[in-house]
Amino acid sequence: MxxxxxxxxxxxxxxxxxxxxxxxxxxxxxxxxxxxxxxxxxxxxxxxxxxxxxxxxxxxxxxxxxxxxxxxxxxxxxxxxxxxxxxxxxxxxxxxxxxxxxxxxxxxxxxxxxxxxxxxxxxxxxxxxxxxxxxxxxxxxxxxxxxxxxxxxxxxxxxxxxxxxxxxxxxxxxxxxxxxxxxxxxxxxxxxxxxxxxxxxxxxxxxxxxxxxxxxxxxxxxxxxxxxxxxxSPAFVHRGLLVDTSRNYVSVPVIKKIIDAMSYDKLNVFHWHLTDTHSFPFVSTREPRLSLYGAYSPAKVYRPEDIKELVHYATVRGVKIVPEFDAPAHVGSGWEWGERAGMGQLALCVNKEPWTTYCVEPPCGILNPVNDNIYSVLSNIYQDMRDLFVSDIFHMGGDEVNFACWNETTEIIDWLKTQGRTEKSKEDFLYLWTYFQNRSLAEVDKAYDNKQPIVLWTSGLTEDGHADKYLDKNRYIIQIWTTGTDESIAQLYRQGFKLIMSNYDAWYFDCGYGQWVGDGPNNWCAPYIGWQKVYENSPRKLIVNFNETFNSRQILGGEAAIWSEQVDSTTIEGKLWPRSSALAERLWTDPDTTWRVAEHRFNHHRERLVQRGIQADALQPEWCHHNDGYCFL
CATH class of the missing domain: 3.30.379.10 (Chitobiase/beta-hexosaminidase domain 2-like)
Structure with a gap:
């Protein structure tokens, strides 16, 4: 030899x-x-x-x-x-x-x-x-x-x-x-x-x-x-990552590294969950008090020049940045100035306790749909986002609306009565939510001067098969965050809605870490999701499993999500990579083969990511990279 x-x-x-x-x-x-x-x-x-x-x-x-x-x-x-x-x-x-x-x-x-x-x-x-x-x-x-x-x-x-x-x-x-x-x-x-x-x-x-x-x-x-x-060419047009920068701040240099890694994987959508109840780091030119009151510190904000730089940086690397302004829930910090400015309560139940009654995690907060001033503020936010982002779609959030706060607000109950809604039932509050959604949509259309597609999360408006009662399938794209076996996926598909898949049982990358609101060993969506499960989660197969014929014009693609309760600039890369690379091949190639066939290349690609400066988690001992095919169980 x-x-x-x-x-x-x-x-x-x-x-x-x-x-x-x-x-x-x-x-x-x-x-x-x-x-x-x-x-x-x-x-x-x-x-x-x-x-x-x-x-x-x-x-x-x-x-x-x-x-x-x-x-x-x-x-x-x-x-x-x-x-x-x-x-x-x-x-x-x-x-x-x-x-x-x-x-x-x-x-x-x-x-x-x-x-x-x-x-x-x-x-x-x-x-x-x-x-x-x-x-x-x-x-x-x-x-x-x-x-x-x-x-x-x-x-x-x-x-x-x-x-x-x-x-x-x-x-x-x-x-x-x-x-x-x-x-x-x-x-x-x-x-x-x-x-x-x-x-x-x-x-x-x-x-x-x-x-x-x-x-x-x-x-x-x-x-x-x-x-x-x-x-x-890609199998799906929408191949994305959602990054939450409200719960914990993620710095601009780290966002650039995330975009770098996305480009190495041919992922093309950076879904930016910019604001939430925890902080408001987006510096609005037209509404500067939101970040003044709501940012963790003056250093932990995204200024217009930061966003413009990131948008161009992403474009060069084949990535578009899609902003999300989540409403009417998932708001709180930053909205406290309304009453001080004589505009009434813009957000209700901010920091209200016990939080388990009013929201899914602390702190709580929800917009006040019957305060007309809220729509002028939203209009200004939307205009600022139009000026800064270059995207053909806009994400309006719209999930996890808890009716408890609205149900306890006299101003809202009185308004519902003027609409002939006196029972304080679920249907009454869905009516109020739809009223808010329609009015805020009108402000988006005014800001963008067109009727571009709007993305909403699955929510109370989309469950129980009644999404087409509240939402126009020609305007709204629904992003699925429930499990991949949720019957609502098939219902929305049959109703003709375009879908983006982010089913949490396969594509939520914050799952499997310790409980942060208690002493439990696991958070709400545990266990940890390995790259193999990420790879096997095919949007095409999810639809076929509901005995439906797959239509690529309706299934736009998917996103993995990293919610940042337990993530910040120092830890995010290892939680995203190399698992996001598994997502990338699923959405670009959508292979019929299993993860085992891809393991040699995947292990090598992780090494390449590290070589290029991405802090990707280790998959196996390096010995396995030197000896393909010997580390299967």
């Missing part, structure tokens, strides 16, 4: 040239280990002098080389929906060998976004190189270095990511090796072509390109596949 290994390494060096040879010369002691691509397993660590097992392939015997070439999907995550061909051969290169030969874009804005996306690619490549190896001089003469020429062609001038945006792309890589080395010619030329209808598809192609590249520790150089042909 030793002779075979040296022969293969020699062939590898002939292709890859001087960089690989010099890195070996500089190595103090040659490793006794290699990696074999083993049939039915994957990459397995083997001793160079051990007998060759049947089915072993040592064509690319380094760990990085084996990972790139061993499996049919290489190390790509999420798996493309159509891989036409991936080579089993590699070239080595230095980041300076990459040249952008042409960007064809219909508008200056799209060309500018594409140039920024290329800079992100260069940054990602730099992150993959160990600090000790960055900036090392290359000894190969510049004219003999390999050339990697990238061409990008985009058809559409759209620079906004919308639900109708075409995110497909084609990636073609072809390498031609010099037949004879000459002093003035490169040893190889690699042509990379990315074609897409939209910038967002092209950006996904750039991300895929970054994943057919890797740093090889053994060779001391970057390597990449020589030839690739991929035609790819």
């Amino acid at each position: 030793a002779f075979k290994f040296l022969l293969l390494v020699g062939l590898f060096f002939v292709v890859d040239g001087v960089i690989a040879q010099e890195s070996v010369k500089q190595s103090r002691q040659e490793s006794p280990w290699a990696w074999a691509c083993r049939t039915g397993r994957g990459c397995v660590k083997v001793a160079k002098d051990s007998p060759v097992e049947e089915g072993d392939n040592l064509d690319n015997p380094t760990l990085a080389g084996c990972k790139l070439t061993c499996n049919g999907e290489s190390t790509l995550w999420p798996k493309p929906r159509s891989i036409i061909s991936l080579s089993k051969t590699l070239i080595s290169f230095h980041p300076t060998d990459i040249r952008i030969s042409r960007i064809s874009a219909p508008t200056p804005k799209v060309k500018s976004l594409t140039n920024e996306a290329i800079q992100v690619l260069r940054s990602v490549i730099r992150k993959s190189i160990p600090n000790t190896q960055r900036g090392r001089n290359q000894t190969t003469k510049e004219t003999q270095r390999p050339q990697i020429n990238i061409q990008i062609s985009i058809v559409s001038g759209d620079d906004r990511l919308e639900m109708t945006t075409d995110e497909s792309y084609n990636l073609h890589v072809e390498t031609i090796f010099a037949t004879a080395a000459t002093p003035n010619s490169p040893r190889s030329t690699t042509s990379v072509s990315i074609t897409a209808t939209s910038f967002f598809g092209a950006r996904h192609g750039i991300e895929t390109l970054s994943q057919i590249m890797a740093w090889d520790d053994t060779l001391g150089t970057m390597i990449m596949l020589t030839d690739v042909n991929i035609s790819d």
Whole structure:
């Protein structure tokens, strides 16, 4: 086996040239280990002098080389929906060998976004190189270095990511090796072509390109596949994460890291739950008293310039930020100024005890729908959000409305009487809630000057099969947070509502931690949800399990949610990743295969996330990454 290994390494060096040879010369002691691509397993660590097992392939015997070439999907995550061909051969290169030969874009804005996306690619490549190896001089003469020429062609001038945006792309890589080395010619030329209808598809192609590249520790150089042909597009248009920044503040730099990681997974929606009863960190230009009264501190706010920066940052990375202003419940901190300003009670039962009577968690608070001043304040909030966010949908929250507070408020009971509602029944309060929803919707439409789609959570307005009584299926998208077996999913589907899945039994990432309102060992939605369950939760299968025919126009996709009672800037990344990557492949590829088939690539992708600076939780001992297929139970 030793002779075979040296022969293969020699062939590898002939292709890859001087960089690989010099890195070996500089190595103090040659490793006794290699990696074999083993049939039915994957990459397995083997001793160079051990007998060759049947089915072993040592064509690319380094760990990085084996990972790139061993499996049919290489190390790509999420798996493309159509891989036409991936080579089993590699070239080595230095980041300076990459040249952008042409960007064809219909508008200056799209060309500018594409140039920024290329800079992100260069940054990602730099992150993959160990600090000790960055900036090392290359000894190969510049004219003999390999050339990697990238061409990008985009058809559409759209620079906004919308639900109708075409995110497909084609990636073609072809390498031609010099037949004879000459002093003035490169040893190889690699042509990379990315074609897409939209910038967002092209950006996904750039991300895929970054994943057919890797740093090889053994060779001391970057390597990449020589030839690739991929035609790819997502299974679902809405592939998101919900991040709550009210219960605990999450800093702008950490939000940027979350968006970075989303881009590595081709997730495209950052659902921003900006405010809640606990704090009001959103700085409203038109209603500045909300954050003045409601933020935890002046340092824990999101100013207009922060939001504009984040929106652009996300757009470059193929992500749109969808703001949520939750109402009429989930309000409290920040609304106390109403009476002081002579506007009456804008929010009721703020901090009222016992909280278990009036809300699902402390502190309580709910808007006062019969105070007309509330609608002028909401109008100003909506206008501020219109000015700052670039989104084709708006999330109005609308869940967990507890009627106890309204039932005890004289002002509300008197108003209901004027409407002929005297029983103080559930139907009376649903009538009041619908009145609020319609009036606030009118303010959203006024602010945005259109009738764009509105997202609401499943709630008392959508249960018991009566959603179409209160809500227009042509205006409202319903986001499901109940369990995946809840019959209301089938009812809403049959009524024709478009749905976004976030069933908490599979996609709530705050589940399984200790109780924070008592001394119990588990919080309300325990147990902890492992990546395997995240991966297996298919929106398509959820619908089929209700004996319904799946309609992709109705099931827009899904989101994982991280509610921040027990999360802040220091802990959020590990709770989101790598589980969000499992969500990403489910929503991009929607494979019929199980998590077991994906485990090799998933374990490797976690390593790649860490390499790129994401504090993703460990999945297994590193030994398992070095020995694919041996860590199953």
